[in-house]
Amino acid sequence: MNLRYELIVFDWDGTLMDSAGVIVACIQSACRDLGLAVPDDERAAHVIGLGLADALSYAIPGLPPSAYASVAERYRHHFLLRDPDIPLFPGTHDMLAGLRKRGHVLAIATGKSAKGLARALDTTGVAHFFAASRCADQCASKPAPDMLRQIMEELAIEAGTTLMVGDTVHDLQMASNAGVAALAVGHGAHPREKLLALDPIACVDSTAELQRWLHENA
Numbered sequence: 001m002n003l004r005y006e007l008i009v010f011d012w013d014g015t016l017m018d019s020a021g022v023i024v025a026c027i028q029s030a031c032r033d034l035g036l037a038v039p040d041d042e043r044a045a046h047v048i049g050l051g052l053a054d055a056l057s058y059a060i061p062g063l064p065p066s067a068y069a070s071v072a073e074r075y076r077h078h079f080l081l082r083d084p085d086i087p088l089f090p091g092t093h094d095m096l097a098g099l100r101k102r103g104h105v106l107a108i109a110t111g112k113s114a115k116g117l118a119r120a121l122d123t124t125g126v127a128h129f130f131a132a133s134r135c136a137d138q139c140a141s142k143p144a145p146d147m148l149r150q151i152m153e154e155l156a157i158e159a160g161t162t163l164m165v166g167d168t169v170h171d172l173q174m175a176s177n178a179g180v181a182a183l184a185v186g187h188g189a190h191p192r193e194k195l196l197a198l199d200p201i202a203c204v205d206s207t208a209e210l211q212r213w214l215h216e217n218a
Contacts, residue, residue: 003104003161007162009106009164012117014167014185016089018087020189036063047059049111051142083123084123088124089206089207095211105157107155109147109166110134145178148162148175164182167185181201184200184203185203
C-alpha cells in the first residue's frame with residue numbers, strides 16, 4: 001500500500017488518552033495544597049504537553065524555581081491516585097491497530113516523563129503498537145523540534161513522510177519547527193480556534209473522526 005505518511009507520531013495526553021481534565025484538576029489541587037494561587041482551567045490546560053519548568057512558570061506566574069519540586073511532588077500525589085482509571089478515548093485501540101495493519105509506523109511524543117508514559121502504556125495495553133517514543137525528561141520539550149527529530153532519526157524516516165497528531169499548540173509548533181505536517185485534535189486540552197490559528201492540515205473533533213481522516217488521507 002502506498003502510504004502518504006509512513007510515520008505517524010501521536011501526542012499522548014488529550015490526544016490518545018482522555019486525561020486533560022485530570023491533569024488540570026491535579027495542577028489546581030497541588031497549588032491548593034501549598035497555598036499557592038490556583039490557576040483557572042484555561043491557564044492550567046495551556047501547559048499540558050510542556051516540560052516541568054516551562055509548565056510551572058506559566059501555570060503559576062512568579063513561582064520561584066526552588067519551589068518546582070514541591071509543586072511537582074503534590075501534582076504526582078494527586079495524579080497517581082487517579083492515573084489507573086484514566087481511559088483512552090473510545091476507539092483508540094482499534095484506530096492504532098488499524099494503522100499498524102495498514103503499514104504505518106507509530107510513535108509517541110509527549111510531555112509526560114518516561115516513567116509516566118511507561119506506566120500509561122502498561123495500564124492501557126497499547127505499548128506494542130509503538131516503535132519509538134520521546135518524553136519531556138529525555139530531550140528538549142515541546143515546542144522544540146528535538147522529540148520529532150530524534151524519533152525520525154531513530155526510525156530512519158524523513159520529515160516529508162511524517163505526520164504529527166496532537167491536541168495542543170505546543171504539538172503543532174513542534175511539528176512546524178521540525179518541518180513535519182501536523183494534524184490537530186480539537187477534543188483535547190486546547191481550544192479549537194487556537195489550534196486552527198496555527199494552520200494544521202486539518203482539525204478533527206473526535207477519535208472516530210481522527211480514524212476516518214487517517215484512513216482516507218494518511
